[in-house]
Amino acid sequence: MSTSSKFVPILIGACLLSLVLSAPGADSASTSLRESLQARANQEYPRLFELYKHLHTHPELSLHEEKTGQRIAEELKETGFEVATGVGGHGVVGVLRNGRGPTVLVRTDLDALPVKEQTGLPYASGVRATDDKGTEVEVMHACGHDVHMTVLVGAARTLASVKDRWQGTLVMIGQPAEEKGSGARKMLADGLFTRFPKPDYCLALHVKADLPAGSVGTIEGYALGNVDSVDITIRGVGGHGAWPHKTKDPIVLAAETVLALQTIVSREIAPGEPAVVTVGSIHGGTKHNIIPDEVQLQLTLRSYSDEVRAQTIAAIKRMTRGLADAAGLPEDRMPIVTLEEKERTSAMYNDPALMRRVAGAFKKLFGEATVQAVKPVMGGEDFSEYGRTQDKIPICLFWLGAVNPDLVRESEKTGKSLPSLHSSQFAPLPEPTIKTGVMAMTGAVLELVGKNQ
Numbered sequence: 001m002s003t004s005s006k007f008v009p010i011l012i013g014a015c016l017l018s019l020v021l022s023a024p025g026a027d028s029a030s031t032s033l034r035e036s037l038q039a040r041a042n043q044e045y046p047r048l049f050e051l052y053k054h055l056h057t058h059p060e061l062s063l064h065e066e067k068t069g070q071r072i073a074e075e076l077k078e079t080g081f082e083v084a085t086g087v088g089g090h091g092v093v094g095v096l097r098n099g100r101g102p103t104v105l106v107r108t109d110l111d112a113l114p115v116k117e118q119t120g121l122p123y124a125s126g127v128r129a130t131d132d133k134g135t136e137v138e139v140m141h142a143c144g145h146d147v148h149m150t151v152l153v154g155a156a157r158t159l160a161s162v163k164d165r166w167q168g169t170l171v172m173i174g175q176p177a178e179e180k181g182s183g184a185r186k187m188l189a190d191g192l193f194t195r196f197p198k199p200d201y202c203l204a205l206h207v208k209a210d211l212p213a214g215s216v217g218t219i220e221g222y223a224l225g226n227v228d229s230v231d232i233t234i235r236g237v238g239g240h241g242a243w244p245h246k247t248k249d250p251i252v253l254a255a256e257t258v259l260a261l262q263t264i265v266s267r268e269i270a271p272g273e274p275a276v277v278t279v280g281s282i283h284g285g286t287k288h289n290i291i292p293d294e295v296q297l298q299l300t301l302r303s304y305s306d307e308v309r310a311q312t313i314a315a316i317k318r319m320t321r322g323l324a325d326a327a328g329l330p331e332d333r334m335p336i337v338t339l340e341e342k343e344r345t346s347a348m349y350n351d352p353a354l355m356r357r358v359a360g361a362f363k364k365l366f367g368e369a370t371v372q373a374v375k376p377v378m379g380g381e382d383f384s385e386y387g388r389t390q391d392k393i394p395i396c397l398f399w400l401g402a403v404n405p406d407l408v409r410e411s412e413k414t415g416k417s418l419p420s421l422h423s424s425q426f427a428p429l430p431e432p433t434i435k436t437g438v439m440a441m442t443g444a445v446l447e448l449v450g451k452n453q
């Protein structure tokens with residue numbers, strides 16, 4: 001699309017917003033802000049929908065987001081941002097300076113998932129790629145990161161067009177490898193808070209697969225969980241299935257271990273502290289009459305507090321070793337417990353004061369009924385890492401409704417679940433999801449850097 005064709009609507013939008021932001025009185029100002037942001041979102045929408053379809057049909061796996069990062073970099077450059085690429089992998093950092101004032105970071109993730117899209121949408125992904133293990137997989141934006149990117153670009157364009165209404169610095173970032181839980185740490189390690197303006201606040205949003213399009217969800221405190229992956233190798237002494245007394249059977253020991261692990265949450269963690277221990281995979285043996293030498297278990301652990309996380313991991317180590325000891329395994333055949341450190345995700349903690357401010361801005365912008373208080377979940381989000389550096393920067397992630405409201409109502413009536421995030425059927429409703437996201441993110445940033453707030 002050429003620059004000239006976009007110029008006139010942008011100017012009209014900017015003028016509208018400037019006019020209405022200066023309206024006297026809190027109520028009329030917020031009504032006017034809503035109207036002007038809505039008008040602006042309507043003008044931008046055709047262009048944003050094209051961008052959304054492009055991103056949706058060109059998904060890239062975690063750590064392979066090269067073209068996606070380039071596209072986001074181009075969009076930000078065109079909007080007037082100074083842009084750096086290759087930050088922590090394929091990460092993108094755009095900076096827009098606009099006088100003295102707070103620095104606000106807005107983050108989108110860039111990566112997609114190895115899922116074969118089955119939505120039947122006309123713009124469904126047909127992309128195939130080779131994953132890090134060399135396997136050919138189909139790729140889909142099944143977690144809505146294409147919506148997040150589109151919203152970030154829309155908010156960047158809106159905010160850049162009304163620079164007279166706010167003062168401060170915007171840092172807009174495209175983060176790689178969210179699905180691996182490593183992208184935020186990579187960007188931080190590559191100087192996100194030292195090479196670029198250090199934020200006073202960090203904002204992000206994520207689509208929600210059971211929240212109606214057109215609404216937003218807010219939550220103070222813990223919003224998403226600590227995510228840990230644990231591998232356990234239960235070792236035994238293999239042999240003939242008819243001579244069990246000559247062996248140490250790792251299958252029986254693995255079965256005992258799986259059951260014992262269930263008592264960590266039910267008997268050891270305080271009842272008020274949420275935690276999950278799931279054994280998602282168990283593999284051992286080759287044939288009916290062979291007792292194998294080992295069995296592999298794969299676990300996912302979820303929690304909110306650092307203390308419960310540490311308590312759960314310690315209990316797993318203690319129980320697996322204790323049961324192996326009880327089975328009579330020698331010291332050199334004790335189980336091996338390995339914690340995946342590179343791809344772990346820390347719990348997402350929404351700074352309560354920041355979330356309250358942002359939620360207040362949403363209520364003024366959209367009305368109370370559109371802003372839903374949502375419950376914490378045990379999914380993971382590495383946006384949490386931006387609030388866990390020494391600076392302890394307040395961060396806030398809010399939810400964006402993305403599902404056809406009729407389907408949400410039907411699901412509530414029938415009890416039939418809607419496709420979740422990461423499902424091959426997950427199909428966000430672009431309109432009004434993208435418009436609402438742009439308005440919400442713009443409103444949240446203006447709440448923090450706006451001149452007349």
Ligand SMILES: [Zn+2]
Binds near residue numbers: 143179421
């Ligand atoms: Zn995801």
Ligand SMILES: [Zn+2]
Binds near residue numbers: 178
């Ligand atoms: Zn996601």
